[in-house]
Amino acid sequence: MTGPVYSALQVRALELGPFGYRPDGDSPWQHWQLQRDDEGVAWLLLNKADSRVNVLSAEVLEELGQVVETLHNTLQTDPPKGLVLRSGKVGSFCVGADIKEFRHLHSESEVEEKLNRAHALVKRLKDLPFPTVAVIHGAALGGGLELALCCDYRIAIEGATFGTPEVLLGLHPGLGGTGRLVDLIGPIPAMTMMLTGKNTRDRKAKSQGLVDAVVQERHVANAVRFALTGKLKRKKGGWQNTLFRIDPLRRFVGRKMRAQAAQKAPPEHYPAPSALVDLWEKHGRNGKDLLRYEVSSFARLLTSETSRNLVRVFFLREQMKSLTNVGDDISPIRQVHVIGAGAMGGDIAGWCALQGLRVTLFDTQPEMIAKAIGKTADLCRKKRMNTAQTRAVLDRLVPDFSHQAIGQADLVLEAVPEKLEIKHKVFSTVEPQLKPGAILASNTSSIPLEQLQDGLQQPERLVGVHFFNPVAQMQLVEIVEHSALSDDTRQRALKFVGQISRLPAPVSSAPGFLVNRALTPYLIEAIMMLDEGHKAESIDRVALDFGMPMGPIELADQVGLDICLGVADMLRERLDNNLPETPAWLRKKVEEGKLGKKTGEGLYTWENGKPKESDNAPRAPEEILDRLILPLLNACMACLREDVIDNEELLDGAMIFGTGFAPFRGGPMKYAHERGFEDIRVRLQQLAQLHGERFAPDPGWRTDAPTTELVSE
Template sequence: MTGIVWGALKDRNLELGPASDLKDDRFRHWRLARDEDNVAWLVIDKEGASANTLSADVLAELDRALEEIERDRPKGLVIRSAKKSGFIAGADITEFRGIRDPKVVEEKISEANRVVDRLDRLDIPTVAIMHGYALGGGLEIALACDRRLALPETKLGFPEVLLGLHPGLGGTVRSTFLMDPVQAMTMMLTGKSHPARRAKRMGLIDEVIEERHVLAAVKAAVSGGSKSRDRSFRDRALSSGPGRRFAAGRMRGETESKAPAEHYPAPHALIALWEEHGGDYDQMKAEEIKSFARLLVTDTAQNLIRVFFLREHMKAIGKGKTTFGHVHVVGAGAMGGEIAAWCALRGLTVTLADMKPEVLGKAIRNAHRLYEKVAKDGAKIRDAMDRLIPGINGHGIRHADIVIEAVPEKVDIKRKVYEQVEPLLKPGAILATNTSSIRLEELRGHLKDPSRFAGLHFFNPVSRMQLVEVVSHDQASEETLKKLERFTTSIDRLPAPVKSAPGFLVNRALMPYLMEGLLMLDEGTPKEVIDRAAEEFGMPMGPIELADQVGLDICLDVADMLRANLDAELPQTPAWLREKVENGELGRKTGKGLYDWKDGKVQKNDKGGSYDRGITDRLILPMLNACVTCYRTGVIDDLDTLDGAMIFGTGFAPFRGGPIKYAHDRRITDVIASLKRLEKQHGARFAPDPGWPDLERASLNEEGTPVPRAETEEA
């Protein structure tokens, strides 16, 4: 049994040490062995998981393993992972959900810290060998070792802030004492991960090594003994009381502009922790535990943890291998060009077609600029450009596994494309439309095989917006839809299955938000005030700026389409909006719209003026009302996916957990009453959807998802 287990680990092409003294009968998640030089190898391989995470039982086993190591006193200790995916991806987030008592959190995190401190106190040389991802708690385990060695592809970071937290296993103090404290704080405040070579320059790791050199590197590290780093004069100065106060002041100002303390307390708590206790190792470590416990029980942290699981839920929708290797995109405009560029970056062969050579040329130039920002690595940029093949003849159609149509939002233009494309499709290939709002029933009319036709609605910009709506119609086959969901996941986007309907989900819900903002502007409310009300609620940008970003012509087309096809009322389009569109004042893309734009950046006047909750409700509640309509009418049949789609497709305030979660937290009775009040004041467009009472009769499970009361009673 022992030889078989160790042999399986060796088959993964990772150097994990010898098999001679392997002990696996006491551990489910770890393997402990001793090599010929009397160096202990402690290998993590979490049972039943594709990636290692630190759960309570994993840490309890680590504690037992460290006890054995203390007793047997090997010459040194090596910690590494047997997973191909990486070292340790952080804490097991499932254990954070639903906890509301900070004392319980403090007890749990104190116990976890005791185990990590035990590793830190070992009086033998300790070495962490990292590959893949070393994040959060995994990086904190590595920081407790004397030396940290990483393979070139390793990514290291503290993403806790994205969950409304900061490191809680000693990471705040160990990182700020190990490296430049400002760099360490920046790393924790942003949540960004860094490649191994940059991490070495920062002082976070000691060496970057190739897999074939692991054994030699371990011998050198162990023979070198424990290593302590002499802090530079600059580090000592920044860690002094005056230095911390000065640096913390600047950090606080920059952080507030991006993550207001009212909505995102974690980065501000981290700054305060370092500013107040950064000069005292033991005190800062003790205060880190208390601060972590206070943060974990906040609504922000619990909602951001919910968002993490919403992302995992949507990834699972597209779980499975895709057979797509070649994508053909018709239309090299802003959307088609970026869809093609993104697919090529993700490793697919892409042919991009357009009737105008100058449009193709612009798309290729934009793709190169995108790759310089995203890929950065010269070889990756070159390879992606090699996979992106422009042309005006459409020869790629015959070889493509999927053809994505991204031509203007006109039914007759799209139908002409399908007439030309469908006869050229190879057997089994899929034809997908990137339409943002047109019902697929209007587009499929002349298709010979509508079962292989569906919607694949990307959001602009494709490189940043994670959501893709996978749009079905009653003649689309289940196989087609499943293939599109898997394809979406394979290019690192999140699929949201929706049914064909005017505007689908996201545009149907977003348009009332945009149009209400324009109507308030028409009433005389300053645009800066309208946008600030939305932004202070937590939206990434207000409706006026968003309309300019999307394009006033597109907003007008979608609004007209929805108004013509929906039973529900929408705000009337102000006459001046049509005049702006006719005059070519379309927003960001023309340099002038509702705002002026310079070099792609909005030019705002910092106008004063207060606003009351009524403005915020006029913007946000119609969005919630439309979401309930979409759920009631079956446009989307899963509330988790609905919340996720609105967060990842519109930027709906992540710290609120999604529109449905926000409605429950606010209390649905209050939402209904507020809609009725607005209906009396402003008209029938605010009438509460008939679906609200069903949500009102539901409760929330610990994941924050509404559960019908009948199911709750059965449980």
């Protein structure tokens, strides 16, 4: 038997030893079940109550301590022949610590106390005097992987993934992972895994020695028996562990690691990578020393402002993901028809195909469709897909040269140039061909939906679905609402965003929506500084030092100077925000087709996808940072006050995932609260006196004005 039904049955039919295929039955514990099979092997199942996935909460760890105590109590009378640790959840093994509990730990001493107890607990598991085997399916991440490392053997089910993503929360492993991982697979692969936070798949994990076998689910029972005999060969860290006991060598390699990590995560903003390297440099002679000093290092990081903000960002992501859970009664999108195969449309079509949807792509220029298919193939290669997987993606991306597929699509999305008359012409052609219930979506970046709906017979099924460039990297999609939008269309659009692994931000149909409304004054101010004679590299460096992923000049080139100019003109026309006039030299660049990265020349000259930058640009004046950041914050406050977006949390999430706003700062409004509304208001007034009314503070900064609380704090 083959196909999706067989695959689904395979996933559900977990080998659970004495529990059969259903982890049911009485247990003295809420989250764990312990039972022996006919051969005297104890099977311990982790099945966290009232949770879709297993996480290591304080309650789960406390119960694990009771389970291990029970096992130790059997040693004198009736010890088991071995222990098998397995998840009772069909989806994964364990995805790590319960991050919600991090927010209730306020001091280093409190963190150290809890971690020391947890270390003692898992050490008792590791010290059991009979063989232990972790059977891992799905994801074993963070604390889940650290729990598996306490077992003598690890058997992975095909498709299993392993990772130490703590660095993404401003941390490093804290449940013994630093020492045990280094001892097991060697310092270089272990440190690489912990510093990058990237996952490792089953076969690579086997080659590294992270797991001892990779099997299919139906072979688990035999693999467990083989492991318990002691015949399963285990790969050790070997020569690396011996070599890196030499302190000068470890320090030399540590400097290289620290420098490489700093290129992607400056230590002044993201201290975790540097702290991990320090830990290994000082105490990496053996795993036991790493285990001992891991606790205090983890405690310092967890109570840092960076980690607290990154934990906040984690929950912002979860909050936005939850918006896509609209219920099983809402029909999913199965087929998408994209109109326009340009930079955005082609990438949207390719991404949807990559996420498993059938996509038809129309453009009046066949060569544009061919280019989009080529870019999708390149994306598959970057995702390290094999030939068969790439072929499957490309088979789902179907050229449509004559609009024939409109009537079969569940969602038709236009991504044509940002001109109202062009979009109206597309809609007049498309709407009569839509099947009942189909969604008509626009990737407009700034045009109000009230204008787009003019002339539609059924405006209730028009919705803005605004992606950001580059589509494969930017996680945000703005769902733009309007007064005629039906609830069913809105919910299906949200579900669609979840289907393609993106994060939605519902926004009202105001000029520029949220992200472009906030970014435009930031970009315009950078261009005004160019007009004053400041160097592009100097301006960009200020933003990079603040923590932005790229500077505003490079960003303008990435977005496209034509798009920036169009949005600025629209906002200047429709909002009373005192935006300055665009310099004539910039309009001339756009007229000459020097639009930025996509044409090879804009504010920078581009080669091989990167801007050519001068290495000797002077340092920018101190006021440059406020001139860049405060207009962005001012626009964010205006969007909140005008109900463009519901609350500060969604705004912060949208700006982080849509613009890359410095994640370690927790979002623009989190930064504004920390800096102080009054300080921002006064500074904006000062800048307005120096540089003009474009800096006039929004009324929302008044300390007596009502604001939305940061409820995630």
